[in-house]
Structures are given as C-alpha cells and as structure tokens.
Amino acid sequence: MQLDERKMKILQAIIRNYLETGEPVGSRTISKYTDLNLSSATIRNEMADLEELGYILQPHTSAGRIPSDKGYRLYVDKMMEDKEREIDEMKEMLLEKEDKMEHLLKQVAKVLAVNTNYATMITTPQIHHNKLKFIQLSRVDANQILAVIVVEGNVIKNTMLSVNEELDEETLLKLNILLNTHLNGLSLEEINLGMISAMKQQAGIHSDIVGDVIDAVAEAIKADEDLEIYTSGTNNILKYPELADKQKASELINTFEEKKLLTELVQDSLSEENGTGIQVYIGDETPVQSMKDCSVVTATYELEEGMKGTIGIIGPKRMDYDKVVGTLKTLMHQLDDLYKK
Amino acid sequence: MQLDERKMKILQAIIRNYLETGEPVGSRTISKYTDLNLSSATIRNEMADLEELGYILQPHTSAGRIPSDKGYRLYVDKMMEDKEREIDEMKEMLLEKEDKMEHLLKQVAKVLAVNTNYATMITTPQIHHNKLKFIQLSRVDANQILAVIVVEGNVIKNTMLSVNEELDEETLLKLNILLNTHLNGLSLEEINLGMISAMKQQAGIHSDIVGDVIDAVAEAIKADEDLEIYTSGTNNILKYPELADKQKASELINTFEEKKLLTELVQDSLSEENGTGIQVYIGDETPVQSMKDCSVVTATYELEEGMKGTIGIIGPKRMDYDKVVGTLKTLMHQLDDLYKK
DNA sequence: TGTTAGCACTCAACCTTTAGGAGTGCTAAC
C-alpha cells in the first residue's frame, strides 16, 4: 500500500486536530475539517489504511485515532522543510539587553516557556578547545594567594592557594612572568609534562605553587563541569493530561531539577548535528529515559566560533511542532544578532 | 473551657495519627490508640470540646477530625521544647567532603529531600557588612582590563572593563596602589563620595577607570544579588494528595523553579530569628502565597560570624514535624563541625 | 472502481442508584 497525497492530507488533518484538542480524532471530524469533501465512511477506510501503515493508532476500539510516533515523525520531517517564521514579541523582550550572560539565558528559558507553554531548558555555551589567555597570581593574605586564570572567551576562574612560606612581591612577579611566558596561548593538549617539569625547575623552592596553579589551569580549561543548565516552565508539564500522571510527572520534574540528568540530552543533540541545528526527538527517540512519553525539540546556538549551547523544549507528543520549531529558529537568529553587538 | 492534660493528650493522638495516615481520625481510633482507657463516646465529647476550642476541624459531618492550623501550632510549640536528635546516616553522606561550597549545598538539599521525602531548599550564605579585602587590576588585552575584587570571607568577583586608551604596566601598578591604599578594609558604608572624588583626582586622566572599579566594588560588596537558592525533591510534592491538585502543585513547582519567589521566605526566616534558629510556618503563616496549603520549616545556619544561610523544608501540613525539626538541628550542627575543619 | 449511506456493534464516560461503613450527636443509664 502507498501513502498517496490524500492519505497524507488526512494524516495531517488528524495530527493537527489532535494537537489542538488532545482527544482522539474521529472520521466524521476529519470529513468536515478538511477541504477534501469526503464522507466519514471514506475517511474511515483511509484511516484503516493509515493504521495498517503504522501512522496512527486506536487507543481502544471505538475511539478515534491518535498519531503514532511514526506518524509524528513523518509530520515533523515534512514540516521542517519549510518556513522561516515571523518575528514575534520575543524580540522586544530579549532586547531588554541583559548584561549578564546568566540572566540572559534564564530570561530566554522563561520567555520560551511562557510563549510555548512547554517546559524549557537552556545551557551555558560550552567552550571547546580552550586556550589559556592570562594568569595572574596576587597575594591576598600573609599565606593566601589568589590565582586568576582567564581563558579564551574571557571566562574567568579564581582559585585560592594556601602557601606556607611568605612570598614577597618580587618572587610573585617572577612566578607570574614564568607562568605567563610558558603557558599563554596554549590549550590543554599543548601543555605537556616536559614543560611542567621545566617550569618547576625554574621555580625552585616554589615548585609546589607552580604545581597547584597548573592544576587550577587544567580545571579551568576543561570547563566541562561548568555546564550550567537553566530550566523554566517545568510546571507546564501538569497542563498536559498525558504527562500529568503522578508517577511520570514526578520523574520528569525530578529530571528538570537534577539538571545532571539533562546533560545526556545536551550531548546527544550536540553530536547529532544535522545542519539546521534543530533536532526533534519523538517518544522513545529521546536519550533521556523519563522523557519517553514526551517529545523534545532542541536547538543548538552558537555565539562565537566554538561556543555552542543547547536550547530544549520538552512537551507532550502532541506538541505544536510547527510553532516550536519556528520559535526556536527565530530565537537562534536573535541570539546571533544580540551577540554581534 | 480549659485545655487540660487529657485534652492535650487526645489532641496529640489525633495529630500523630493524622500525620501517619493522612486520613481524618475518628473517636474509636483514638480510644484504642491512646493509653487513656476511655471509650469512644468520651473521646467524642472531648473532641467536640477541642473543636469548639479551634484545635481540630471536621471536613464534613460524620467524618473524623483533622488538626487545624492552630492545632498544629500548639503541637509544634510543645514539641520544639525538647530533643536533640540522634545522628543519622546523613553524617556519612555529608562527610564525603565536597570542596566546593556550591556542591556541598546542593548535596545538603538532596540528602534532606531524600531523607524526609519533602521538598527542600538551601541558600548560599549571605554575607552582611562586607569589607573589601583586595583589588587587582590586570591588563588582559590591548583594551580590556580585568578587575578582581576580593571581599572578606574570600568571596571573589571579576569584572571586565573596556578602556579606550592603552595603559602601560606602570600606570596600572599606580592605579592598583591607589585603589588598595584607599579602599582596603572598608565596608560599603565607609566609602563616601569625598574619597571617591579624591581618588579620581589623583588618577587624573584615568578617573573613569576608577569610577568603573568603584561601581564594581559596590556591586561585589552588596552581594545581595549573589543569593543563590538550590532546591531538591520538588517532585515529592506530588506524593501528598492534599498538594497534588493540579492547580496548586503547578504553582508550587513554579515557586521552586523561579527561585526568586523563595527569597521572601528566606528574608522572613532570617528576620524572625528566635534563638533556636528554627522557624515553623503552618498554612497561612507562610510569607509565600503559593505555600499556604503547606507547612514550611526553616533553619538558619551560620558558618562564620555574619555568614548566614537558610535551609527550608516544604511539605504538607501533616508534615512529620518531629523528624523534620530533629533532622534540621542535626544538620545545623554538622555544617558547623564541617566548617571548623 | 471508488464513494457513500446505513446499520449493527463496541466501549469509554457519565449518571444514578444502592448498600455499606465510618463517624457523629444525643440521650439515658450507670
């Protein structure tokens, strides 16, 4: 059996309708809803075919049909081919320029949640292949030294080091010069043991400080652990009966709170890069267990070469894919624009 | 009418029982449950009195009784007089010493949530009357300057400043000395306009940098905005039927996600300091609207003179106050111990 | 051959009724 034009239209009508109402869709509804001018009986025949093809399901005999994961997938694929959405009120809201990245991201998550009525998440941009830009040691106390490490992208890391011997300003200056001349501009891979031991030798009795600083540098460059995830609109989950089941909702809410559980999603969506930057996971396709009754749409944004972050929208399978994808695309562009200023 | 010994015992029995079961408690249950050896009829009489006194309620005729807010309040007050609870497994879990404060606090919230089955929150310690300890300006780029500001308690703040003119190392050194000699050891109140203009005058053409740095210092010392709140176990809310109502649960979950909404609670519990460090809010007593069907227990912890934070447990009114208060007390002591090392 | 009207059938959803039980208030007796 083939999926001809008409079946496609009917499937689309079923999905659209189901997205709106959340109820199984019957043949009579479709017969009126579409401009095909077919009777409900004909629709019934077609629906039987669509079911056999696996695009729709019946929750029980004598209920209407609902889209299967396969059906959603087809719909989404079809839909993703087109449109660049009109710019909505988000623009204004975002352009109340926040100076702090953290605030901006939280704001984005919130705006998205309010706009879409789904749960949302956003990560801080991940910086890969980081290079060290600058190191500064300063004496704060008699026996405390502050190490400030700046890496590319102006990410700053502070570490307090305790020292036994008291260091005078001159020694500190020497150490600063030593560290900066050796390490600046290098990435994690480029700093090798040979260099380290050479530096330690030059540092003489202060070699342990050099060791501590290098540890801190490694930590700063790695930056993996710096992945912060902000969420918003978790409570929207309860708005969708199919997710509001106590057990499931509880797991989902937990996933959103224990943000670690979301990292898998982030990893996956970054790796499955497909050009558009937008990924759609329907039901079981998701890498996160607790979301297997949901659909997830993720977008990868990029502020600067190599600074990538992920935005995600999590909702029921009958998510308004159309709107969500459009919104995400708009948002990506706006983040782009925003950063260029 | 008076609240005599026997009424007190009966009230206590009702509350205990209700805490366990979550169901209204009948007279027959109490008659068997207590060691008073009274018939259900007598209990009924006493219960009628207790109701008149406002300590218990009937959800409807011919249902058992449940404690009113006033009843809970009495119970809690009574209970708070005693006990120092045995140390439980929490000790081990916490003593897997986390080096980072942030991780430690998240861990605490989680342990608490798992242990109590309620929703929990914890704030970073708030530092009041902060004093500036150290300022360091360093040139990172041709036209970017990094200002590192360390305040008492070793809280560090970084700010990037853009400059038009290029600054040589010598000028920078002078500015550093200027700033440190004038500002070190001062609190927000002690930095006045006179000092600022004097410094600007000395800085000559670089007065705008001084201005920027002072702004950053003000920001760093204020520290109010640094109040981070971590939550855990939000999903526990759904475990209690009286809170799991869609509407209410949704608002609650939102409160936990939009952590700003929790600050009122923190403020209030810090201000209502009553010596023990523990506060109990029952129903309407809470300062947070969305929690008026809950009970909230907060504890104030103090790491160092002036570094106070708040821990909160949010659950149904039929919360196991006994256990919660005990747990919080233990926890406070352990945080104390932990910090001393 | 594709489309349609019609009909019998199914089944969740909703309502009503019923019975049962938990709990109460009141009264009268101890």
Place this chain on the structure above:
DNA sequence: GTTAGCACTCCTAAAGGTTGAGTGCTAACA
C-alpha cells in the same frame, strides 16, 4: 463523669443503566 446504645449523616465504592462517539462492514450508487 463515663459509657452504651441508637438514630442520623454523609462519604465511598460497587453495580447497573444510558448515552454518544466512533468503528467495521455491507450494499447500493455514479
């Protein structure tokens, strides 16, 4: 002051009945 007993209330769960949306199938039609 305490208790047994009884009539009463009202929630709950189960059982039965009705409704209506939706189906599959068949037969007729263009």
